[in-house]
Amino acid sequence: MLGRVKSHSDPARAAAAGNTPQLLQAPSRRWQLSVQRLSLALLVLQNSVLVMVMHHSRNSPTGTQPRYLASTAILLVEIIKLLASFFLAVLDTCAPHPSASASTVITHLYRSIFDSNSWKLIVPAALYTLQNSLVYTAISNLDPVTFQVTYQLKILTTVFFSIILLGRPVSLRQWLSLILLTFGVALVQISGPTTSEDWRERLSSLMRGGTIATSSAFRGLMAVAAASVTSGLTCVYIEKLVKDSMASVSLWIRNVQLSFFSLFPALFIGVLWQDGAAIARDGFFSGYNPVVWTTIALQALGGLIVAVCIAYADNVAKNFAASLSIVVSYAATAVVYRTPMTLHATIGAAVVLLAMYLFNGRPRVPLLPVLPMTRSHYA
Template identity: 35%
Template structure:
């Protein structure tokens, strides 16, 4: 059962990450008549949705007993401030990472979709494209580094406690909401005051928020029942799936030899890391 849950969660993470990247990419490059939704607002909304979903799951774990849930949350969040504050570190990093993902997709996609035309502005267009690619690449690199550290830290916390993974996600979500809200006010405060927090929201934007919230829950399950390294492999596999979809359906990606080599290495590494070697029959341990 444990092994089944482990690989099911990994499969769901691959599907969720692939769907999120493609949907977010579409939402950030879609031409709209009105204002585009704020990335900082989407991050805050995803944290709110994650807190609501985890609270509902905690209620289900406690047979919808309001008193038991209230006592549990008070005991784990209010009465253990030191343990709760430990979640502030990965929460802040994950909030930064989520915002960087929007920056990366916005800039990298601009370079992908804005094809140069035969005109006098070719050189200017290429410079703009190169600048967008550089910003996007830096955002991706920062997101990767922050994700690795936060994943290992969060795995340590989850596996050192017997508490429900959903309670830990509520703690993580509370800090994520606070950090995300402060960031939204700092960077998009004027826009929020003028047009509201949910400006530009449509079905696509709401889908992005739901997928992002779902990703936080799935990642927590993967880290709890597998580990952060397998989570990285799942993310790598989702990149491969995304690029294949881009090539066959969106027709905006041309794979190279380096891409195929990387694909083989990722798949081979996933199977090698997951492979459990059986001890040889009749083998003895010599002292």
């Protein structure tokens, strides 16, 4: 029968009883470190591409067609993540029991997904949906440079909420690394201007067009600032739930729960209440094209990668990986558009890497992953 792992206070007694303790069933330390590094590397790649593709999807000319609605994209992202996580949860459940009947597997999944603690994800799911909506608003009203730099505030908010909710101490060296990180990212992003005229052009670019441009820039800045706060709070709150229940719920079950509860605010608040009239007039998929679908796919993939990062690393390491992606994005832009990297960019990249080294130091991988990818289901 499928169920949770029974705990044994004495490993010797557990072995004598024919059951291997969960600690001994855990993946090797080297395997955990490999998963951690791979997930962070994939997150760097995903973040590097997503911002540029999303900005293009929100600002490229659409001709006579209306632009796609962000609320519909957010809903589709959650549906894709829900289906992908549920599929992985099924594989996780069936792996140790290939002969289990479909009804047994479904019953076990239902009880795991809708357990007594699942309701705790309602609040972070709503905040996560709000965060996604704010990101779309911000990137629709800001250029990618301003958006990426300002969005790094989520690192500071993540550290702040980690101290408040997780009681995680932050050393003086780590605070210094946060300052260096902000400075390095800023250097990379503002490396374009080289003369005083260029600097004035960059600083006044958001002010062109009078009141309309100013209002748009202000709305974008407020949106990205709010998204940074909700991002830090949501991620740390989820990390707290994950780490408090590591022995009872698998990674993919937790992801199914989060995506499931995110569907309700995305559907009822975003799609029906906010954009219901526009959808009734133009259609749900109005304005969709390959770039939009690529944006949705990258966002869904990012959600799965972030889940693994939270399980095998932590939110701060995840945010540092996202910051490194800014350096990668700038380098990729220099190659694709054949714009040489300036001295500012080179120094900024070095400062970001130094900040990452100072904060993380030696790799800290727990003996057990924060949330197991798979687990034994024997009762």
